[in-house]
Amino acid sequence: MSxxxxxxxxxxxxxxxxxxxxxxxxxxxxxxxxxxxLFASVFADDEDQLEILIPGIAGMSIMATTFTALAFNxxxxxxxxxxKRVRGTPLPPVSxxxxxxxxxxxxxxxxxxxxxxxxxxxxxxxWPREPWSLVAFSALGVITFGALGIAFSHAIPNFDSxxxxxxxxxxxxxxxxxxxxxxxxLPPVLEAAAQALPLKHVIDGLHGAIVDGTGLxxxxxxxxxxAAWAMAGLLLAxxxxxxx
Amino acid sequence: xxETAIExxxxxxxxxxxxxxxxxxxxxxxxxxxxxxxxxxxGKTTTVEILEGYRRRSAGEVSVLGHDPESRxxxxxxxxxxxxxxxxxxxxxxxxxxxxxxxxxxxxxxxxEETIALVGLEERAEARATELSGGQRRxxxxxxxxxxxxxxxxxxxxxxxxxxxxxxxxWEIVRTLxxxxxxxxLTTHYLEEAQSLADRVAIVKDGRIVAEGPPAELxxxxxxxxxxxxxxxxRVELDTDDPTDLLHRxxxxxxxxxxxxxxxxxSRPSLEEVYLELTEEEGx
Numbered sequence: 001m002s003x004x005x006x007x008x009x010x011x012x013x014x015x016x017x018x019x020x021x022x023x024x025x026x027x028x029x030x031x032x033x034x035x036x037x038l039f040a041s042v043f044a045d046d047e048d049q050l051e052i053l054i055p056g057i058a059g060m061s062i063m064a065t066t067f068t069a070l071a072f073n074x075x076x077x078x079x080x081x082x083x084k085r086v087r088g089t090p091l092p093p094v095s096x097x098x099x100x101x102x103x104x105x106x107x108x109x110x111x112x113x114x115x116x117x118x119x120x121x122x123x124x125x126x127w128p129r130e131p132w133s134l135v136a137f138s139a140l141g142v143i144t145f146g147a148l149g150i151a152f153s154h155a156i157p158n159f160d161s162x163x164x165x166x167x168x169x170x171x172x173x174x175x176x177x178x179x180x181x182x183x184x185x186l187p188p189v190l191e192a193a194a195q196a197l198p199l200k201h202v203i204d205g206l207h208g209a210i211v212d213g214t215g216l217x218x219x220x221x222x223x224x225x226x227a228a229w230a231m232a233g234l235l236l237a238x239x240x241x242x243x244x
Numbered sequence: 245x246x247e248t249a250i251e252x253x254x255x256x257x258x259x260x261x262x263x264x265x266x267x268x269x270x271x272x273x274x275x276x277x278x279x280x281x282x283x284x285x286x287g288k289t290t291t292v293e294i295l296e297g298y299r300r301r302s303a304g305e306v307s308v309l310g311h312d313p314e315s316r317x318x319x320x321x322x323x324x325x326x327x328x329x330x331x332x333x334x335x336x337x338x339x340x341x342x343x344x345x346x347x348x349x350x351x352x353x354x355x356x357e358e359t360i361a362l363v364g365l366e367e368r369a370e371a372r373a374t375e376l377s378g379g380q381r382r383x384x385x386x387x388x389x390x391x392x393x394x395x396x397x398x399x400x401x402x403x404x405x406x407x408x409x410x411x412x413x414x415w416e417i418v419r420t421l422x423x424x425x426x427x428x429x430l431t432t433h434y435l436e437e438a439q440s441l442a443d444r445v446a447i448v449k450d451g452r453i454v455a456e457g458p459p460a461e462l463x464x465x466x467x468x469x470x471x472x473x474x475x476x477x478x479r480v481e482l483d484t485d486d487p488t489d490l491l492h493r494x495x496x497x498x499x500x501x502x503x504x505x506x507x508x509x510x511s512r513p514s515l516e517e518v519y520l521e522l523t524e525e526e527g528x
Contacts, residue, residue: 001348013337013345020336080332085388088296088326090318091349244298 003092010091010099011106018103028069028107029114032061036115039180040123047125049181051211054119056179058210059203061111062141063170066104070149071166073100075156084244101146108142116210129213136216137205140226144198147233154240173199198229248307249274249396249427250295255304257290257451264290266451267304274395277418277428279442279459281435283523287451288431289329292400295429296326309396322350325389325397329404333373333384340369343387350392363387363417379410386417396427403437415441435519445515447522454522459515474507483513 001009018024036057043049077083086096112134119125128134156165176190177183177199186194194200201222208214216223250272257265265287272278280288293299295306297313297320306313311320333342343360347353354362360369363383368376376384382402389397399418403411411434418441421428432438438445439459446456455462469487471494473480484490487510498505513521 006349009345009348013334013341016341017334017336077332080335081328081330082332082334084298084328085326085331085333087298088321088324088328089346089349089392090321090351091346092318095349 003095006091006095007098007102010095011102012099014099014103015106018107024069024072028065029111032057032064032111033114033118035060035180036118040119044123050119050123050125052178052182052207053180054115054123054125055203055206055210056177058112058115058138058206059141059177059199060174060179061115062108062138062202063145063173063199065107065111066142067145067149067152068166068170069104069107070101070146071152071156072159072162074150074153075162076159078153078242078244079159081244087243104146104149105142108138112138119210125210128210130209130215133215134206134209137202137209137219137222140205140223140230141198141202144202144226144230144233147230147237148198151233151236151240154236154242173197176200178203196225198226201225247274248272249276249309250278250429251305251307252291252295253305255291255294255306256302257287257294257299258302264451265294265301268448268451268453269304270446270453270456272427272429274427275422275425276443277422277430277441279438279445280429280431280448281433281438281442281445281519282431282448283433286448286523288433288448289400290451291448292398292429292431296324296398297321322392323395325392325394327382327385327389327397327399327402329400331385333381335374336372338370338372339365339376339384339387342373342384343391346388347391352393353391354393356391359387359391362390362420364413379406379413382406382410382414383417386414390421394426396429397421399428399430401431401433403432403434411437435516439515447519449523455518461512462515462518468512470509470511470513472507472509472511473505475505479507 036053039053040050043053116128116134120127152165152169156162174180176186176194177197178194179199183191183194183200205216205219205222205226208219248271250270252271253269255265255268256263268287268291270278280291282288290299294301295308295313297316300314309320309323311317313320337345339360340356344356347356347359360366363386365380365383365387368380373381373384386402402418403414406414415437418428418430430438430441442459444457445459445462446453447462448454469484471482471484471487471490473494482490491510494505
């Protein structure tokens with residue numbers, strides 16, 4: 001079987017197993033949607049707040065399905081010796097990791113679509129004004145957080161401590177990056193931190209695409225910051241990769 | 245001698261200042277079951293993991309089916325099956341799904357159902373890895389190593405933690421592999437396992453091979469025969485390479501003194517004695 005066919009096979013295998021894992025399905029799919037419904041119900045009459053919330057939850061979903069999921073998965077697969085087993089077979093690493101990453105990307109894509117559709121149908125937020133720029137910023141977010149998730153898994157000592165490590169980054173980042181409310185009124189220190197980190201820029205890009213009708217060219221700062229994090233993430237992910 | 249499946253010459257591996265393997269050499273012929281026997285920490289797993297391509301050697305020459313395992317050539321991995329000491333499964337995949345999935349990476353995989361039957365997991369084919377007992381998980385390990393129909397199989401401590409019945413089952417499977425013409429490199433710290441399965445055994449201690457040969461003939465190179473007799477109510481044991489000469493001197497002396505050598509025996513030490521002698525001498 002060719003490398004591409006094996007990648008596709010690995011992808012389908014990962015998809016099938018994903019739905020058998022209730023906790024992964026919950027954290028990847030349900031949690032962002034629960035947040036969406038809770039906060040949107042509170043802000044249901046406030047169009048401005050909803051227009052912050054929809055791109056915010058979409059950004060959170062991208063991070064949860066890539067950064068969080070991959071940091072967990074790679075740590076688990078390494079600790080359990082699945083990576084080591086795979087390494088002893090002829091399965092090309094490109095096929096294996098391609099399938100694994102593809103599954104994360106699929107989750108991110110489904111989730112962003114769900115959030116946008118629910119935002120429109122349930123809360124009356126307009127359809128995205130720049131669909132292609134929505135795709136572009138989602139892709140940038142997926143690449144950046146995917147690479148950072150793999151890189152971060154190298155720093156997690158074991159699977160038991162993975163939730164603590166991941167949430168120590170994920171949760172504070174949600175609150176300073178304007179997921180649930182506008183990040184403009186943050187204290188300057190937190191604002192500076194949010195500006196330096198990737199999530200706010202993913203959300204800014206998504207906000208531009210969904211609400212303002214702006215594209216990549218109008219959000220060059222966001223593109224630059226995300227590209228820098230993506231490069232750093234890829235370098236660290238590859239440089240410090242361990243099979244066991 | 246049949247063609248050589250594995251050739252190891254002067255293999256060394258150091259981790260920092262610790263020398264795990266200190267100059268190991270051996271050959272494994274095709275179709276042979278070769279056992280690396282030794283206590284925990286002797287360097288067996290390090291040696292095998294170098295042959296499997298997981299670790300880089302510090303020095304020495306290694307050839308596995310004509311390849312250098314360090315090159316991590318896909319063609320080599322097509323022909324080799326690996327059972328590691330501990331490696332995980334996809335917890336939510338069933339036995340059948342796992343065997344089929346891992347089989348797909350090989351050019352000519354063994355049939356999924358046939359592989360499951362080979363390791364005796366037919367009744368558990370629909371069970372997920374998390375639902376299997378320890379022994380059944382080990383069989384799934386073996387199934388995943390065999391699904392590619394490899395010529396050469398590495399078994400690292402295949403029955404550690406098994407009860408006696410499960411161990412005998414596993415041995416049956418390994419004998420089946422030999423009947424199929426496979427080459428097997430086995431590590432174990434169970435003497436009985438090496439004795440029962442291996443055509444040839446190498447005893448490993450402190451990163452070196454201290455004895456090598458068929459289990460029945462295995463003896464430390466410096467004392468092949470053991471001559472024993474009673475003298476004044478005390479048992480005297482003498483190890484020698486040349487029993488003829490030793491016996492001649494013993495019996496001449498005894499005759500000259502007009503004594504009998506009560507309880508005289510000449511024996512080859514059993515594998516167990518050899519093993520204990522070789523692996524415990526520093527502890528004495």
